[in-house]
Structure formats: C-alpha cells, structure tokens
Amino acid sequence: MELFIQQLTNGLAIGSIYALIALGYTMVYGVMKLINFAHGDLFSIGAYLGLTFLISFGLVDKVGAPVAILIIMLMVMGLVGLIGILLERVAYRPLRKADRLAAVVSALGASIFFSNSLMLIYGAKFRVYPHNLLPKSYITILELHIPVVRILLLLVSFILMACLYLFVQKTKTGTAIRAAAIDQGAARLMGINVNKIISIVFFIGPALGGAAGIMVGLYYGQVNFLMGWLYGLKAFIAAVIGGIGNIPGAMLGGLILGVIESLGAAYISFAWKDAIAFFVLIVILIVRPTGILGERVAEKV
C-alpha cells in the first residue's frame, strides 16, 4: 500500500507536466486541426531560457529565490509564447490552405530546426540548473516521503490549468477561441478575427509548454536539447487519451498517463514503461477514438 501511494504521487508529479504540455497540443489541434510537432521543442526552449535567465541576471540574489523564479517563469512564458506566434507565422500560416500533410511536415522540420539550434547555441552537453533554489525538505505522512517541491509542482500546474480553463470559458476572447474551434468560417462571419485568435492560441499553448520546461529544469535539474522529443511524444499521447482538442481532457489525460506509467513501471516492469503508455494509447484509440472526454465533440478546445 505504501508503495502504491508513493508511486501514485510519482505519477501525479510527472503527469502534471505531461498535462501542461498536452494543453499546447490540444489547443492548437482544436483550432487548426494541426498537430504541432514542434511543441515539444518549444518546451525545451522554455527550459533553456529559464536556465539562461536564472544564471545571468543574478535575480535570485536580489529578490530571493521564490520571487525570482516567479518573475523568470513569467518572462519565459512570454518569450516562448512569442516564439510560438513567430512559428505559426513562418511555418504554418503560409501552408494554411495547403494539404494537411504539408503542415505536419513543416512542423517536423521546425522541430528539428529548434532542437539543433539549441544544440548549436548551448552546446551538446547536458546543462544543469543551479541547485539549492527549491526547498529540499519533504513531508512525511505515514512513512511516505513526499518532497515539498513535488507538491509545489502539482500546485503550479493546477493553477495554470485553472487560469486557462477560466480564460477559455469566461472571457470574450475565450468564447472567440471556442467559436473558431467549432467553425472558422462561421466565426469569421460573426466578426471574429480568426488570424488573431490563432495567434493567441499559438501564444498560450507554447507559453504553457515553456512553463513546463522551466518546471522540469528546476525540479529534475538537468536539461538537454533533445528532451522535448520524449516529453512531446508523451504529452501527445496524453492529449489523445483525454480527447484531443478538449482542454479538460488534456489535463485528465496527462495525469492518467503519468499514473499509469508509474504504476505500470512498479507492478509490471520498468523496461515496459513506454510500451505500457503506447498500449494504453492503442486501447483508447480502438475503444474510444474520441478520447475519454471526447463526447462533447461540438465544443472542442
């Protein structure tokens, strides 16, 4: 039982990261019906930018670690969001009327471009975040060791996700995003600037991905230029499990995938961890191709 609960918390921690990244896939898919394969690399850009800001401005000494991390996180989110908008302008907008496959190929190209740029700028070696920024303590409940950082990680993810959910559900822009997701043509007829909406989506998705990147950097301490690929893939699976195009689905899918992975690893075999993740993907695609929360097809995003 102790092992089970410990593994559950392990799964929730990594699952909340998957969920944050999955949101980017799902939002873009919801509005544009495009799988943005460069999304994983935007996540690694976030991790690297976070590292650069952390070690170059000396903010940590001036305002203390918690405030510095908050400021840097907002800066990273903004910058990665801007890169996302740029990516859409350069790589996807010219292909909007083209075959869907063309945009997917363009996305893969952008992914290779980003990961190799990171390698050329930062070098091929693993880069390491400064240690001792986050509290090292852990809470002990009934012989369970739960690091405080892990709870913070979950908390921050949930706050970000809640903000996004409220934004999409309650604001005028959010309504416009949902309208564009349902029918771009009709949305345009209603006076919605679809290009602007797409830009907003390409800002929010990558910004969340960038936030996930800096969180991974802070929590696990190590970043490398290829990390986006694996995280991107897992988050993509999470998005499909939850129902791609559906925001609560992406959150649920991420958490479910994280938990399945760590429980599968614990009770079946570690070596089969990825196989288990993909097996779940296949089962979902056969049994429920729209994903767990996919029944509300009319209200994607």
Place this chain on the structure above:
Amino acid sequence: MKKFSVLFFFVLGLVCVSNPVLAKTIKIGLICPLTGSWASEGQDMEKIVKLLAEQINTKGGLLGKKVEVIVEDDGGDPRTAALAAQRLSSQDIVGVIGTYGSSVTEATQNIFNESKIIQIANGSTAIRLTEKGLKYFFRTCPRDDEQGKVAAEYIMKSGFKRVAILHDNTTYARGLAEETKSLLQKKGLNIVFFDALTPGESDYSPILTNLKAKNPDVVFFTGYYPEAGLLLRQKMEMGWNVQFIGGDATNNPDLVKIAGKDAAKGFLFLSPPVPQDLDTKEAKDFLAAYKRKYNSLPGSVWAVLSGDGFLALTTAIKATKSTDPDVLANYLHNKLNLSGLTGQIAFDSKGDRVGALYRIYRVDAKGNFILQ
C-alpha cells in the same frame, strides 16, 4: 577537345580516388556522435583526433604525406551510423576510428570489414563485437566481461549481500548487467532486483521507489552518466542512503554536475584510468597540448581512447610503410606495442586490447574522481 579534357580529368579523378598510393594525403576516417545524446563524447573525440593529426602533420606527416581526418556524424544512432559508414567507405580511407556506443559500432562493423577498412572502436565494450571473427576490427577499450569480473569481485570483496542490478537495455549496459549477475549468482549472492530503465527521461523516482522496497545493500547501475546523475540526485531527495556503483559509462564529469556534489559524494564507479591519473610522458604531453589548444580537459576516458586508436593506426602505417589493410591488420594483431595515452596498447588475435585496465574510482565531497 572539350570532351577530351573532361574525359581526361574524369580518368585522372578515378585514378586518384582508387589508388591510395597516388593520393596526396592519407585519409583516416572518424565516426563519432557529434549530435544526439552522446554528442559531448563525440565532440571530444573529434577534438582529440584532430589534435593528434595536427601533431603528426607538423612533424612531416606519414610516409611523406599529410594525414587528413574525415569526420562523419553517427548521431549515436545505429541507422545513421550505417549510412555514415557507407559514406566513409566510399572515400578511400585507410582506416576508421570509432565509434562510441556498442550498438552503434555494431551497425558499422560489417560495412567496414567488407570494404577491408581497419576499424578501431573506442567506447564499444560489448563482448560480441570481437567474437565475430572480423579481421579488420579492433578496439582500444576493454570488454564488458572484463568489467563484469572486476565489478563482481569488488561487490563480493566489500561484503555486500543483497545486490540490485539496473541497466538501460542498450547492448552495452544489458551485456554488462547480465555478465555481472551471472558471476554473482555463481558465488551465491542474492540478486534482489534486475530490471531496466528508459534512458532519456528525467523522472526515475518510480524506479527508485521500487528499488527501495527491495531493500538492497548496493545498487549496480550499468547505464550512462546522464541517468546515473539523475538517479543519485533523486535518491538523495527521497532520503535514501544506499551505495551506488556505476559501470564505466558513468565516468564523465557531467555526472557530478547533474547529480550535484552532495548527491554524487561517495558514488563508486569502474573505469579505465583517465589520462589525468596516469603519470606517463605520453599522457602528460597530450593533456598539455589539449589544454593549450582547447583550453579545457577532455571530458571522459572514452574520447581519449579514440586518440589511442588513432595513434595505433598511424604507428602501424609508419612501421609497415604501407596502407594495405592486410599488412596493417597483421601488424596490429601481432606486433604493435605502443605506449599510448592510456597506457600500453597491444591487440590480441580477436582485436581486443591486451591487459587489465579497470580501476575503481570514488567521487569525493568536492566532486572529484579519486582513484582508489
């Protein structure tokens, strides 16, 4: 006339390409992971081999010709490596140095052997690479059974009873893990855990949680340094104190950077000695030259072993005054006895390096690797 001159240059070109004696330079290939997750090893390999080639060229080259190093990136991936090997084979090289990972080298072995090109691998320790009877294949690194033996002896000598073995399913790590496991089981030790992790991830707490539940005295991790660093760090964050021992692929200063000094302290690993720990003249001169040119020190012993491969090949060319692969292979198998960057270098009939190389290192509180 124009047609004729085109034909003339074409024929001239063919002659130059197909006949090494007429070629202006002696071409030596280097296949290494310049990109991919082992890129830091590959980039060091390139630096080292180019430095040594430069040194030879300033001393007048080989057989009166300049040495030219032709570098191909294998991306740390067997498929990319096979393509790179084919490209190299068509460029009239005398021999090739590399590469790092065993599964990657394996994809290139037959390609080079069929083209009668001498290959000297530097980081590929999987046993079966030299059990295939390939005449032109050599390696400057030791084999996993050698390492497994040293690991098993050390674990028994230290009095550990409950042993956990963790690998990462690569050819190399799995081979070493299985070798060590069978040696320990023969001696009656209790293997309480044997499984693999997936390299390239950042969260290994599920594995550590399960490992801890098995309550081992010692964990032997046979994989590479990025994962080892994360394991050490996450182990400390769990508040778990258990001795970790690493295989030779954990020998990289980045291990300490990833784990942090607190978490890396006390970590033991097996490795051939790094040049910094050798007091031979060759090792010292090489390190000084490397520092002058690149203003840093080579990261790990594996990249340095590519330099030894290069020295072995060029020594053979010089001694035999030939670039014929059969003559060179014969010399390397039987006559070579070179004082290299990592000690004496000689090859046996299989192409394996002769002599015991492995030592035990411990990471101290400052993150330095101390030879035990």
